[in-house]
Amino acid sequence: MVRKEAQWLQTALRIKGSVISAIYQQVILFGIFGVLISILYHFKVPVSQPILGSVIPSIVLGLLLVFRTNTAYERFWEGRKSWGSMVNAIRNLARQIWVSIDEKEPEDKSRKIDALNLLVAFGVSTKLxxxxxxxxxxxxxxxxxxxxxxxxxxxxxxxxxxFWISDYLEQQYNRNCINSYQLASLQSLLNLLVDNLGACERILKTPMPLAYAIHLKQLLLLYCFLLPFQIVQSLGWWTGFISALVSFTLLGIEAIGLEIENPFGYDENDLPLDAICTNIKLNIDDLTTLTPSVHK
Known part of the structure; x- marks a missing residue:
């Protein structure tokens, strides 16, 4: 129990992988602005305007942020599913090539290994x-x-x-090393690889609509600047701190959406593509150490 609490606290206080570095300047700015409003209120300047709370209803801004984050996470999850499908297709394709293709000449085994390495190359080249x-x-x-x-x-x-993998499969079919059914099965898996490549490209090349991103940022800016005027009468000198806290919450949610909408980079929150490609290579290396009974 103590260990779980320690892990929870360690995660909560973790800076690396969070969005703090992306938003801390704006949070400090809104906090300073809140302090400035507190000072003006202290000197009897009529800055308290609770009615400004109705300018941008909190529920409207909240729904926009939720939609923004959900859309970004959907892109992240679709990217992960595409890579998971790609890994499975590579494994199945490699297994079928290694087991199903007959070895009629001494060089056939080395050609199969080259073909399996092409499968690894597909994953690595897709990552790049x-x-x-x-x-x-x-x-x-x-x-x-x-x-x-x-x-x-x-x-x-x-x-x-x-194309090179497909060409190899056609060559083996022409040499009668596989039959038409096996060729169709292998080509189907190869088509699945290309489909997953296309799905990842769709995520990459379909950014969030610019008008939506601009409007959301404008609403966040307006809400955070109006907030001190709404709360200074009831909070007094706490206005700066609460303004910074609220802006940290809202800007953080928006920054998370920005962080995960393109999951193919090097950020802490991106997909571990290097590790995935390394795992593909290890799987293929393990497969090539096995000898199918039909080839013994």
Missing amino acids: HLRGEPISSDLEELISQSKYIKLKNMNNPPLEVA
């Missing part, structure tokens, strides 16, 4: 593509030098990798 990064040395050990050079000049590297 979504992050807008150039082809890196992570791919150099997975594909031949000629493919690596060619991939550097492609606008959509994962599609090129998918």
Whole structure:
């Protein structure tokens, strides 16, 4: 019980991964403004205007923030589901390639390993593509030098990798190493990989509508600046602190939406794409240590 409470407190006080660094300047600004209103009220300046509380009903702002956060989380969760589906498709595709494709020549096993490495390369190139990064040395050990050079000049590297995998499957079908049913099953899994790539690209290239983002920020700004005028009469010198606390709450919710709406980067709250790709590589390496009974 004590351990759980300690973990809860440790999480609550954690700075890394929170949105504090993104909003602390605005929070301090609204707190200072609240203190300024308290000083003016102390010197009998008529700054107390409780009626301003009806300018922007709290429930309206709350609903807008909830919608903003839910929309962002939906994008985050869709990205996670797409990568989860991609990992499963790669595993199934790798398993079927390793078990189903006949080895008629001594070189066939090494060709299958190359094909499995292409599956890893698909995951890595998708990660780089979504992050807008150039082809890196992570791919150099997975594909031949000629493919690596060619991939550097492609606008959509994962599609090129998918083409190479499809080409390999067609070659094995033409060599009678797999039948038409097996080919259709393998191509279906490959199509699923490309579908998940498209789903991630849709998340990446469909930002929150600009007008909505601007309007929400304007309402937040207006609400936080009007708040001290509403509460100074009842709170007095506490106005600055409460203004900072309320702005911390509202701005934090909005910042969380901004943080998670693009889940493919390097932030603490983004998807662990590096770890996912490493796990794919380990799964493929483990698979290649196994020998299917049909090939013994």
